[in-house]
Each structure stands twice: as C-alpha cells, then as structure tokens.
Amino acid sequence: MSATIYDVAREAGVSMATVSRVLNETAVVKDETKKRVLDAIAKLSYRPNAVARGLASKRTKTIGVIVPDVSAAFMAELVRGIEDVARMYHYHIILCNSDGLLAREVDLIGTMWEKQVDGIIFMSPALLTEHVNTFEEAQIPIVLCRTDDPEGRIPSVNIDNSGASIDAVRYLHKKGRNKIAFLGSIHHEGTLTSERRRGYVAEMENRKLTPIFIDTAREEYQDALLAVRTHVTMEPIDAILAANDEMAIAAIHAILDEKKSVPKDIAVVGFDNTKLSMMARPELTTIAQPMYDYGAVAMRFMTKLLLDEPISTFRVVLPHQILEHASSADV
Amino acid sequence: MSATIYDVAREAGVSMATVSRVLNETAVVKDETKKRVLDAIAKLSYRPNAVARGLASKRTKTIGVIVPDVSAAFMAELVRGIEDVARMYHYHIILCNSDGLLAREVDLIGTMWEKQVDGIIFMSPALLTEHVNTFEEAQIPIVLCRTDDPEGRIPSVNIDNSGASIDAVRYLHKKGRNKIAFLGSIHHEGTLTSERRRGYVAEMENRKLTPIFIDTAREEYQDALLAVRTHVTMEPIDAILAANDEMAIAAIHAILDEKKSVPKDIAVVGFDNTKLSMMARPELTTIAQPMYDYGAVAMRFMTKLLLDEPISTFRVVLPHQILEHASSADV
DNA sequence: ATTGCTGATGGAAGGACTTCCACGCACTGA
DNA sequence: TCAGTGCGTGGAAGTCCTTCCATCAGCAAT
Known part of the structure; x- marks a missing residue:
C-alpha cells in the first residue's frame, strides 16, 4: 500500500x-543524512501516519470542540476562529454539537477522551457541577468559551456580559429613554442571558428606573416577534434591550408591524454584532463581541496550556463595545 | 494512568x-463471560483507546470535512447536517476551512490522509482537475457536497442549480416581469453561480428576453448593495434574481434606498432560503435548497460507501423549490 | 470408542510510530 | 597515550488495540 517510516529508512539507508x-x-541529524532522508521521503511520497504517531507519542494534535449548535447565529464564526488558530499551531479540530443537552455533553467529553484529544474547547449554555466533575475525571485540558464558570475553576474566555448590559442601559438612559425593556427568555442561572439580564436589572435599579421584562420561550426570531408585538400594544416603552441580535431584529419588525417607529418611538439595541445587525432596516445598534476572536483566543489559550507557556490569567475577559446605528440614533 | 484492555482482561479473568x-x-461470547467483562469494564471505568483501535483496525471512525468557510451564510447548517448523521453512525468529523484555495485544499486532503480518516466530504467553489488527481492519489472515499463534478467521476450531492434558475425566470415572467436581471459575481466555470447564471441565460433566451447582468466583485452584501444601487438608477428593470439570499437582501435594501418599491417596481428573488430570507422586510422570495439535508444526505451517502451498501446513483440531486414571499408577490 | 464439528476462548503477531538506552567514532585535554 | 566528551546513529521496547490461528471441551454421528 503506502510507504511506512520503515520503507523510508531502508531507502535512505x-x-x-x-x-x-x-x-x-527532535534531535540533531547530520545535514547529509537529513538530505538523504528527505529525498527518500519525497521519492516514496511518504506521509507519516498520524494515528500511529498518536499512539506512540500520546499526543494526537487534535482538539475537541463541543458547541451547542454550529448553525446557531454566530457559532460558526467562533468555530472558524478556533480552526484558524488551530491550524497555525498544527492542530485539527473535531467538531461536535451538543444541543446544550447535559447527557450529550457528558457523553461527548467521554468520546473525546477515547479519541485521545489533546484538549477540549467547551461551550455550553450554562456550566453545571456535572460538567466540572466530568472534566476532572477526563483529565484533559479544558478551555471554556463563551461559557462562564462563576467559581473560576476552569480556564475560560468570555466577555463581561453583565457589564455590557450596564453600558447599554446607561447609553439608552443618556439618550433620554426611561422605559427600557429587556427582551430575552428566562433560563436557569449561569446562562449568558441571565448575566445580561442581571446587568440590566442592576443598572435600572441603580438609576431608579423600573425594569420591564418581555419574556419569550425560546430565544428566537418568531418567539420574539410575537412577544414584542403583544407587549408593545399593552405597555408603553421607549427602548428595548434584546438578549441577542436575532431577537432585536424581531423587535424592530414587530414595532414596525404595529405602526410605530424605530428609533423615534422605541429604540432597539441588540447583542452580539452578528452580520444580521447590518442587514436590518433601520440598521441595528448592537453590543459587539468579537465573535471570531472568541474562538481564536480560546484556541490560543489552549495552545498555551498545551505548550506549557506562562498564563497570566485563567479568566480571559474580551472587550465589548456598543456599535451605534440607526435603531437607537438620536431622533 | 487509565485502564487498558489488558487490565480489563485480568480483572475479568x-x-x-x-x-x-x-x-x-465481533463474535459470540458466552453470556456469563460477557457479563464478567462488562462488570470489569464498569468497575475500571474503562474506555477503549480510539487511537490504538484506529491503528490496529485501520478504521478511525472519523470523516474529514473540508469546507470553504464554515462561517459563510449557510455552511454551518450544512455542517450540522453532516455531524448529526455522522453521530448516528458513530462517526466523528474533523472540520477544516479551505477558503476555497486550491493549495490549501490539496494540503488538507493530504493531512486528512495522514489522519487516516475513513472518508472525506468535500466542498469547493469549483472542482478542478487538480482536485480529482489528489483524490485519486489519496485513495480515500470522497463525497462532493454542493460541488458539482461535471464529468461525474466523483460521487456528489447537489441541487439542479441551472434548473432552479430556469424555474425562477419562468416564475417571474409569468408574473409579467420582462426585464429580469441576474445579480451575481463572475467566476470561472464550474461555480454554483455560473450554473445559476447558465440557467438564467438559457431561459431568458428561450423566452426571447434580453439577459441583464448586475455583476459584483464578491458575492457579499456590501458589494451587492452598491452594484444594485448604481444599476437601478441607470437601467430600468422590474425583477432581480440574485445568486444568493445575502445579495438579494442587499438588492431589496438598495431598491428601497433609491425610493423604489419592492415588489411593485422591482421584484426580488433570492437563492438558498437562509434564515435571512425571513428576516427581511418585505420577506424574501427565495429558492429553497435543503441546506441541512445537503449535509445529512452527503454524510449518509458516505456511510453507504463505507459500509458497502448498494448505491443507486453517484450523483444525488436534491429537490429545490421556490418559496414565495412578499418580495415578489402580485402587486 | 473414535471421528468430526461447533462454540467459546486464548495466544501472539502485527500495525506504524516514538523514545530511551547504548554505542562507536573523532576529538579534546592532561 | 588514555580517559573523557559529545555528536550522530542504531536497536529495541513500548503504545493499545484487532485479528488470525490454534486450542479445547463437549456432543452428535458412526
């Protein structure tokens, strides 16, 4: 079949x-010898068998990536970030979708271990004790990405979601908005949305404003569309902070459907700065998180762990930023 | 460290x-013996080493997936389809982005070979001779996905892009539109867009209509936005068939920006039925291709190849369908 | 009682690499 | 001249499985 290292050795003597x-x-080889070997490799068009390599060296040069759903709004960009950095460091990624189901996540971590991955980049709606336990059993380097460990046990890469909401409320209030609603679904603690909601509530109270909640079952376009449509006719509000861009765009459309104006009647601010934000009319003000960087930084973090490079902090916090567009512009 | 098959054997006697x-x-084992083994496995919480397994069996249960860019519009859904089916059959996927660069693609195929993947699902803007040669050298089962091999040498999963364009032109013409423009970028032959363009031209000529082209450098929102804005002021048209949804939405926005109406003045039809189509105002008429199914079917195809199941055809053609929405509704 | 099967299991040889240990050679310093 | 020092290299063990071949007990058929 194909050449083995043994064939190359014979060919090169x-x-x-x-x-x-x-x-x-891995050691110095005389130039002349090296040349003979390289020639033999070229002649036989030999490529080392990564599986045998992995068995012998106990390093597979592959990283497991567990995400809830690649096809969700901006996960793909994040994965892209991971893969790009992985390639730079000669790693490959095994991609798995967990749908955020604990059982599947646990199972996947097990499978990753079977596959002898060198590390796991893990994303989940919320980190539970079960996760942490599984990580410890697995004894594999883990980096959490867009998933916070409130107790800081596991290395992680995140933005300050609560802080971002605070900024958003501040921003809207400065623009003279007082009846600012939060659009999102109710999950258990530890969720991204719950963090965002937390910041929102804190800053509203801080400013003596009454928090208003527009809750949806799922964090999706259709759900948000209906929820906002209904809410807008019932309670007077002048701004909406949505838990993500998809819902924010739904909010815009719902408001327009109800013959109100954005931003004149109601300003809308989204979260995540997905491509979507540019594709709405009016264009969406959104809180930018560097989605690509999320993945890239997490993977870079992983390589540091793997290569024993010094690490300054176990909890990397990426910067966020309000990108102002027409949906919340001054009237 | 962790238990090996040898430990289990000793434990179970x-x-x-x-x-x-x-x-x-792989063979019948007496029930009682089997129970002892399973108990030992549980007791030691043994998990087989997939790498050693791969070396010994020459099957790694992993599939290489090469895509131009996961973060592109609907690639993620497709990848999701692949992964879901892969999981059903106990396969895993190694995901790599090629950016559509030939050199990278060839390199990736080589790396996949090193990794001893059982098969490769390959996506590329256009299939070239170099690809085919590399496939042949690699000696790995390949399934092309959303990538046509005009000569039918490689198994593939596609829709009839040219036929879809024909349908779209027919549809618009029946609605009384005569000045139908095609919005897309000019690539070399073999591209998806070139197929779509081909069908468009064919049906336009068939109906004695003059083809009108709005060309863009890249197939992106911004490029399309500018191109359409410019074009609309110069040449009277009453319909646009865009090469994909992103460009179609750009077209809608460009038309609105120029104070014209959609669909009254100009009808717009997109391609791909991405989530975007629902998120535009007016909602976008689009040619639906089953994006998830693209991946799912390709992966299922792969398993058939791998498991020596009978295959009816090497060129799977998935159905497409015009989904009518407001952007091309009757006025 | 002997032969011939079959069902259940053990033994050992790979598979393609990495890596540790040892060794030869040329050269250095006393 | 001889021990000491490295560099460059070979040999072989080890990695954890799969799989082929052999073995062996038990039972039906002759």
Whole structure:
C-alpha cells in the first residue's frame, strides 16, 4: 500500500529512529543524512501516519470542540476562529454539537477522551457541577468559551456580559429613554442571558428606573416577534434591550408591524454584532463581541496550556463595545 | 494512568481477545463471560483507546470535512447536517476551512490522509482537475457536497442549480416581469453561480428576453448593495434574481434606498432560503435548497460507501423549490 | 470408542510510530 | 597515550488495540 517510516529508512539507508528524528526535529541529524532522508521521503511520497504517531507519542494534535449548535447565529464564526488558530499551531479540530443537552455533553467529553484529544474547547449554555466533575475525571485540558464558570475553576474566555448590559442601559438612559425593556427568555442561572439580564436589572435599579421584562420561550426570531408585538400594544416603552441580535431584529419588525417607529418611538439595541445587525432596516445598534476572536483566543489559550507557556490569567475577559446605528440614533 | 484492555482482561479473568470481542460484538461470547467483562469494564471505568483501535483496525471512525468557510451564510447548517448523521453512525468529523484555495485544499486532503480518516466530504467553489488527481492519489472515499463534478467521476450531492434558475425566470415572467436581471459575481466555470447564471441565460433566451447582468466583485452584501444601487438608477428593470439570499437582501435594501418599491417596481428573488430570507422586510422570495439535508444526505451517502451498501446513483440531486414571499408577490 | 464439528476462548503477531538506552567514532585535554 | 566528551546513529521496547490461528471441551454421528 503506502510507504511506512520503515520503507523510508531502508531507502535512505538509515534506521527508522533517524527518520523519526528528521520528521520531528527532535534531535540533531547530520545535514547529509537529513538530505538523504528527505529525498527518500519525497521519492516514496511518504506521509507519516498520524494515528500511529498518536499512539506512540500520546499526543494526537487534535482538539475537541463541543458547541451547542454550529448553525446557531454566530457559532460558526467562533468555530472558524478556533480552526484558524488551530491550524497555525498544527492542530485539527473535531467538531461536535451538543444541543446544550447535559447527557450529550457528558457523553461527548467521554468520546473525546477515547479519541485521545489533546484538549477540549467547551461551550455550553450554562456550566453545571456535572460538567466540572466530568472534566476532572477526563483529565484533559479544558478551555471554556463563551461559557462562564462563576467559581473560576476552569480556564475560560468570555466577555463581561453583565457589564455590557450596564453600558447599554446607561447609553439608552443618556439618550433620554426611561422605559427600557429587556427582551430575552428566562433560563436557569449561569446562562449568558441571565448575566445580561442581571446587568440590566442592576443598572435600572441603580438609576431608579423600573425594569420591564418581555419574556419569550425560546430565544428566537418568531418567539420574539410575537412577544414584542403583544407587549408593545399593552405597555408603553421607549427602548428595548434584546438578549441577542436575532431577537432585536424581531423587535424592530414587530414595532414596525404595529405602526410605530424605530428609533423615534422605541429604540432597539441588540447583542452580539452578528452580520444580521447590518442587514436590518433601520440598521441595528448592537453590543459587539468579537465573535471570531472568541474562538481564536480560546484556541490560543489552549495552545498555551498545551505548550506549557506562562498564563497570566485563567479568566480571559474580551472587550465589548456598543456599535451605534440607526435603531437607537438620536431622533 | 487509565485502564487498558489488558487490565480489563485480568480483572475479568479472560484474555484481551475476549474483551475485544465483547467490545466490538465481533463474535459470540458466552453470556456469563460477557457479563464478567462488562462488570470489569464498569468497575475500571474503562474506555477503549480510539487511537490504538484506529491503528490496529485501520478504521478511525472519523470523516474529514473540508469546507470553504464554515462561517459563510449557510455552511454551518450544512455542517450540522453532516455531524448529526455522522453521530448516528458513530462517526466523528474533523472540520477544516479551505477558503476555497486550491493549495490549501490539496494540503488538507493530504493531512486528512495522514489522519487516516475513513472518508472525506468535500466542498469547493469549483472542482478542478487538480482536485480529482489528489483524490485519486489519496485513495480515500470522497463525497462532493454542493460541488458539482461535471464529468461525474466523483460521487456528489447537489441541487439542479441551472434548473432552479430556469424555474425562477419562468416564475417571474409569468408574473409579467420582462426585464429580469441576474445579480451575481463572475467566476470561472464550474461555480454554483455560473450554473445559476447558465440557467438564467438559457431561459431568458428561450423566452426571447434580453439577459441583464448586475455583476459584483464578491458575492457579499456590501458589494451587492452598491452594484444594485448604481444599476437601478441607470437601467430600468422590474425583477432581480440574485445568486444568493445575502445579495438579494442587499438588492431589496438598495431598491428601497433609491425610493423604489419592492415588489411593485422591482421584484426580488433570492437563492438558498437562509434564515435571512425571513428576516427581511418585505420577506424574501427565495429558492429553497435543503441546506441541512445537503449535509445529512452527503454524510449518509458516505456511510453507504463505507459500509458497502448498494448505491443507486453517484450523483444525488436534491429537490429545490421556490418559496414565495412578499418580495415578489402580485402587486 | 473414535471421528468430526461447533462454540467459546486464548495466544501472539502485527500495525506504524516514538523514545530511551547504548554505542562507536573523532576529538579534546592532561 | 588514555580517559573523557559529545555528536550522530542504531536497536529495541513500548503504545493499545484487532485479528488470525490454534486450542479445547463437549456432543452428535458412526
């Protein structure tokens, strides 16, 4: 079939140990010998078998990536960030979707271990004790991405979601908005949305404003569309802070459907700065998180862990920023 | 460290061969023995090492997935389809982005080979001879996905892009539109867009209509927005068939920006039925391709290849369908 | 009682690499 | 001249499985 390291050794007249050394640059090999080996490799168009390599070295150069759903709004960009950095460091990624189901997540971590991945980048709606336990059993380097560990046990990469909401409320209030509603679904604690909601509530109270909630079952366009439509006719509000862009756009459309104006009657601010925000009319003011960077930084973090590079902090916090567009512009 | 098959064998008082048989159900094992083995596995919380397994069996249960860019409009859904089916059949996927660069694609196929993947699902803007050659060298089962091999050498899963355009032109013409423009970028042959353009031209000529082209550099929102804005003021048209949804939405916005009406003045039809189509105002008429199914079917196809199941055709053609919405409704 | 099967299991040889240990050679310093 | 020092290299063990071949007990058929 295809050439093995042994064939290369014979062709070059050296031992397989030497070929391995050339391949991995793991020791000095005389230039002349090295050349012979490289020639033999080229001649036989030899490519090392990564599986055998993995078995012998106990390092597979692959990283497991567990996400709730790649096809969700901006997960793909994040995954792209991971993969790009992975490639730079000669890693590959095994991608799995968990749908945020604990059982599946636990199972996946097990499978990742079977596959002998060198590390796992993990995303989940909320981190539970079960997760942490599984991580500990698995004994694999883990980096949480867009998933907070409130107790800071696991290395993580996040933005300050609560702080971002605070900024948003401040921003809207400065624009003279007082009846600011929060559009999101109710989840258990530890969720991204719950953090965002927390910041919202804190800053509203801080400013002696009454929090208003527009709750949806799921965090989706259709649900949000209906919820906002209904709410707008019932209670007077002049601004909406949505838990994500998709819902924010639903809010815009719902408001327009009810013959009100954005931003004149109601300003809308989204979350995440997905492509969607640019594709709405009026364009959406949104809180930008660097989605690509999320993945890129998490993967870079992973390589640091793997290569024993010094790490300054276990909880990386990425910057966020309000990007102002027409949906909340001054009237 | 962690238990090996040998430990399990000792614990259960059998040979490792028997453990392997229990694990793989590759031969009959007496019920009582099997129970002892399973108990031992549970007791040691043993999980087989997939790498060692891969080396010994020459099957890794992993599939390489090469896409131009996961973060592109609907690639993520497609990848999700692949992964879901892969999981059903106990496969995993290694995901890589090629950016559609030939050199990277060739390199990736090589790396996939190193990784000893059982098969490759391959997506590319256009299939070239170099690809086919590399496939042949690699000797790995390949399934093309959303990538046509005009010569039908490689198994593939596609829709009839040219036919879809024909349908779209027919549809618009029946609605009384005569000045139908095609919005897309000019690529070399073999591209999806080129197929779509081909069908458009064919049906326009068939109906004695003059083809009108709005060309963009890249197939993106911004490029399309500018191109359409400019074009609309110069040449009278009453319909636009866009090469994808993103550009179609750009077209809608450009038309509105120029104070014209959609669909009254100009009807717009998109391609791909991404989530975006629902999120536009007016909602976008689009040619639906089953994006999730694209991936799911391709992966299912792959498993058939791998499991030697009978295959009816090497070129799977998925159905498409015009989904009518407000952007092209009767006025 | 002997032969011939079959069902259940053990033994051992790979599979393609990495890596540790040892060794030869040329050269250095006393 | 001889021990000491490295560099460059070979040999072989080890990694954890799968799988082929052999074995063996038990039972039906002759």
